[in-house]
Amino acid sequence: MEKADLLPSHRVLVVGDGNFSFSQSLARALPSTGAGACPALIATSLDSASELDRKYAETAAILAALHATPGCEVLHGVDATRLGETLPRALREQLAAAGGLDRVVFNFPLCPPSKSREEHEQQPDPAIRNRLLLSRFLASAVPLLGEGGEVHVTSKTCKPYNDWRIEDRAPASCGLRCAVQRPFDVARYEGFTVRNVEPLRDDKPGFPATDATLFVFRVPGAEAAPAPGWGAHDCRLCEKKFEDALTLEQHKQGRKHRRLHKLEERWKAAEPDL
8 A cells, every 4th residue: 555545544634525425435434432522534625515515416425524523523614724713723723743644635626717807807817726725725625634644636638638737736835746657446436426617517526537637746755756867858837858959949938848947937927916
């Protein structure tokens, strides 16, 4: 079993859990804990319970089961980018006294769509918005981690998600680094379904959690996978290697490289907002 696995012995915080089906899959393996003990599973959402009930018909039954599960705490109004401010102070003190979290999990993160044309025009483009979401989340999770703790982010890596470059999203100041990238094994999480941030129809199940990648971020000092070596004639931006300067220059004139270069320029302008 790999270090990056989620184990019943771990103390886990799940953020942005949609219909809470991922937390329910973890709760089935929870050991029984006594009254007043620090929770082993903290399942959270940004939406209120009533908003979740409006969005996802199945959530009420899932939440009822979680509330009845020993060792599980359910919270709403928790902002993944401001965990230190939106998790209850008493809980944060409990976690600190217990040695911190083993895992913080954010599955299929995605900024909600703009609610109006005016809001859309005022916000950064979706790639930048989602990069900011990820960077702020990773920085926010670090103070909650215990020794050897990990932050897990699962996402699709096809277009447009590959523009987020999730492996590079941990701000240097937070000390995390991406140590592992591997296929996400949804079969381990019975009943887990991914729901759209704002479903168009109540009976629409979202999208499958297959063909996704798990990105594991670890605290300083943890062993990381070696980064690929990049030569003088390689394009780190597009993750392509070339034999000489001429072919590299020809590559840089291509549409894909120019698009990604412009995206990185927009990202550099947005980074100070972190």
